[in-house]
Amino acid sequence: MSKRPASSTARAHSNIALIKYWGKRDAALNLPAVGSISITLDALYTDTRVTFVPGMARDKVEIGGRGVDAARFTRFLDLIRARTGSAQSARVESWNNFPTGAGLASSASGFAALALAGSRAAGLELSPRDLSILARQGSGSAARSVFGGFAQMHRGSTDDGLDACAEPLLEASEWPLDVVVAITEREAKKVDSSAGMSDLDTRSDYFDAWVSHSEDDLAGMRDAIAARDFSTLGELTEYSCLKMHGLMLSTRPGLLYWNAATVAAMHAVRGLREDGVPVYFTIDAGPQVKALCQPADTARVATALQQVPGVLETRTSALGPAAHLLD
Ligand code: 2P0
Incomplete structure (x- = not known):
């Protein structure tokens, strides 16, 4: 015992x-x-x-x-x-x-x-x-x-x-990556995740397609992680994010978590990519934009996102450890 x-x-x-x-x-x-x-x-x-x-x-x-x-x-x-x-x-x-x-x-x-x-x-x-x-x-x-x-x-x-x-x-430690979070809103969201994702089988025509293709996306991401293939990881990340937001938008009334600064930050991330910086966005059930990059590019990504109109602040994080006891 x-x-x-x-x-x-x-x-x-x-x-x-x-x-x-x-x-x-x-x-x-x-x-x-x-x-x-x-x-x-x-x-x-x-x-x-x-x-x-x-x-x-x-x-x-x-x-x-x-x-x-x-x-x-x-x-x-x-x-x-x-x-x-x-x-x-x-x-x-x-x-x-x-x-x-x-x-x-x-x-x-x-x-x-x-x-x-x-x-x-x-x-x-x-x-x-x-x-x-x-x-x-x-x-x-x-x-x-x-x-x-x-x-x-x-x-x-x-x-x-x-x-x-x-x-x-x-x-x-096996694959150091950074995330720069662009905060565009500090208020709590109006529709929480549980409510937003309830009963989707009857609320969206896209739901069956979302479910039936999910295993392909998971397998692709597993392969990208195993190969430390950052561009494939990033492309799949944006794809899954936008597909999920498409699913949210396909309900009635469409669930839209983005604000103007969210969209501006997405364009800024793609603009950085056109300039040769490998960085990709993801967005969850809220208006914040999370930009995924390699540590050598983190400072440049953070600076670019801070200049986006409507971005209140950025926070940068490396990957972290498992849950653990403190006493
Ligand atoms: C995710 N989200 O995979 C997705 C993407 C938000 C958007 O998991 O109902 O708070 O408590 O199981 O875990 C947020 O949903 O929902 C979430 P519940 P949860 O991270």
Whole structure:
């Protein structure tokens, strides 16, 4: 038996998908309709402390020192409590080192950190695979933040979700790349990802095509990563991003996450490419533009994006490590 700490603190880093996840095949278990491939970011992370408190009536959750509605977190902590048979409530204290809910994947780092800290505070020592399955039930993208570097999320084929988890592809140090994030808006988005991707099979004529071609995109990206082929990786990244946004736009009313600065930054990235700089964009469920480049070009990419009208600031990140305990 392992020693049972009542409290545990974990750090998990945010990630961005190169091959995108959008759409679910089971909402209750949060099973994705398609697999995805991501990179974990060093510069953006969440620290979360979970403490099980005897006698406390209900879970209490703070993000950045402010109390938040605990309902989504209680549902997640119930998954951990179901494994241990405990009914104890928990205090959750979480800090993001970046703006929350602004398209920078705070749910990915947040639920990966909560899965690790919560399971350890409950006395469980889960394998990375089981941790990824647990994190997925908090947020689909969180399953990938369990791992560092490059990771692939599998859609899985069973109904119980036990094969819907991420696996590591490469460590961060095995292929150093940088991401320059151009922030064009600091407000939280109006349509969250779960709502935006719900029931797509009935809401978009494009959904079947999105799902049926996803395996080809995943295989192409796996090959590009294995070969360290940056231009193929970048082309596939832009392709998957634009295809996902095409899917979003094909619903009623079309879901449009971009603003004018988003589009200007996309053109700036393509302009850099015409000038011979290998850089490619990706955009998630929000208006921020993430430019992917090799470290030798990072300063030039950041300077160019800072000059785009409407870009408020840029943040640069290398690839980051797996989720880990801090105590
Ligand atoms: C991704 N996104 O692959 C895609 C691209 C946003 C756009 O995964 O409902 O917050 O919690 O499973 O993980 C964001 O979706 O959604 C996301 P839920 P999540 O990164």
